[in-house]
Amino acid sequence: MNEASIQAQVRLDASKLGWRLFRNNVGVLVDSRGTPVRFGLANDSNVVNKHIKSADLIGIKPVLITQDMVGQTIGQFVSRECKWSGWKYNPKDEREAAQQRWIDMINSMGGDAKFTIGEV
Numbered sequence: 001m002n003e004a005s006i007q008a009q010v011r012l013d014a015s016k017l018g019w020r021l022f023r024n025n026v027g028v029l030v031d032s033r034g035t036p037v038r039f040g041l042a043n044d045s046n047v048v049n050k051h052i053k054s055a056d057l058i059g060i061k062p063v064l065i066t067q068d069m070v071g072q073t074i075g076q077f078v079s080r081e082c083k084w085s086g087w088k089y090n091p092k093d094e095r096e097a098a099q100q101r102w103i104d105m106i107n108s109m110g111g112d113a114k115f116t117i118g119e120v
Helices: 003-016 046-051 094-108
Strands: 020-023 027-030 036-039 057-064 073-082 112-116
Touching: 003 020, 003 057, 003 073, 046 094, 073 094, 094 112
Parallel strands: 073 112
Antiparallel strands: 020 057, 027 036, 057 073
């Protein structure tokens, strides 16, 4: 499966679990005045974007909390970087290393982030 098909499947599967995932397009376009306009998460500048790259899909999933917050549901930040079937992580690839830094940051703060080749 290609990356677009993987993204579609992950979004469908996530929706069945009650999650909401949205496409996070990242890039730069020039407006009508010739001014570059950056869009997407973690894309404040070219320097930032080379160091850390946000994922293809961004969203939220409901999580039931126990103990002191019994019965309350919170929304946990979710991030999925979709890859094609057969993909393997290569830490020497600068783009993949920047994507891994994003994943590590989100997970270190209690979020749920990972690379995926089809599983939610």
